[in-house]
Amino acid sequence: MTHKAIEVGAAKHIGRYSDAIETASGLRWLFTSGTPGVADDGTLPAGIHWSSWEEVELRFSFSERRRQLLSGLRSALRALHGAGCQRVYIDGSFVTAKREPDDYDACWDIEGVDLESLDPVFLDFSNARRAQKRKHFGEFFPAQMPEGATGRLFLDFFQTDKETGKPKGIVGLKLQREEL
Numbered sequence: 001m002t003h004k005a006i007e008v009g010a011a012k013h014i015g016r017y018s019d020a021i022e023t024a025s026g027l028r029w030l031f032t033s034g035t036p037g038v039a040d041d042g043t044l045p046a047g048i049h050w051s052s053w054e055e056v057e058l059r060f061s062f063s064e065r066r067r068q069l070l071s072g073l074r075s076a077l078r079a080l081h082g083a084g085c086q087r088v089y090i091d092g093s094f095v096t097a098k099r100e101p102d103d104y105d106a107c108w109d110i111e112g113v114d115l116e117s118l119d120p121v122f123l124d125f126s127n128a129r130r131a132q133k134r135k136h137f138g139e140f141f142p143a144q145m146p147e148g149a150t151g152r153l154f155l156d157f158f159q160t161d162k163e164t165g166k167p168k169g170i171v172g173l174k175l176q177r178e179e180l
Contacts, residue, residue, distance in 0.1 A: 042097025044169025046159070048089065051171050053077070053179040056090070065100045072137030073104060074180060076122075080108050080140075081175040083118040087111075089143060090171040091158040104138040107145075107154040 039045060051059070053074070061067050077088060087109040094104035108122070122140050124131045129139045141147075143155040150157060161168045 044095055044171070046167035046169055048159070048172040049169055051173060053173065053176075056171060056173065060094060063099050066094070069094060069101065069104055069137050072135070073106070076106070076136040076138065076140065077173065077175055078180045079119045080113075080122065081177060081180060084112045084114045085109060086175055087143075088173045088175060089155060089158060090173065092138075094138075095169070095171050103133060105141075105158065106138055107141045107143040107158060109143045109155075 057070060061070055073090070080088060085108050089107050089109075090104055091107070092103065092105035093101040121131050121135050123142075125141075132139055141154040143153065145154055146152065147154055147157040152160070158170050159167055
């Protein structure tokens with residue numbers, strides 16, 4: 001018997017994934033974990049889903065536009081890590097099944113960050129964060145900073161659907177130099 005991909009609907013939203021694999025009897029089984037599957041609407045389940053950089057690349061690189069955004073995100077993560085940042089959270093249509101997102105949204109944990117070493121672009125919110133988008137193809141906010149309209153911290157704001165007010169999922173990355 002050859003391996004048989006099992007499709008239950010979620011994997012179709014994220015490119016080259018299967019929901020499950022059926023193998024011949026007597027073979028070893030390998031169980032993996034990482035970024036969870038998506039709902040039928042292409043969104044992540046509520047909560048922070050901790051992933052490695054490798055998992056993020058594999059999971060969200062299914063179009064040329066997404067690969068471009070990932071290159072900018074990687075550059076930004078290296079710069080943030082260089083200033084002492086240990087955790088970043090990724091949000092927006094980038095962490096959904098949308099094939100061609102315009103950008104990604106991210107917030108970074110300020111704990112341990114040396115502001116003297118931080119690239120000033122991460123604190124430049126002028127012109128709808130144009131400098132951030134130009135340099136890294138996405139938008140960045142300190143996780144502990146309140147979002148303007150709601151007053152909620154960005155880390156909490158990112159975990160709430162703007163349209164419905166319901167909880168939603170985001171991706172969390174613990175920054176490690178060897179992964180970046």
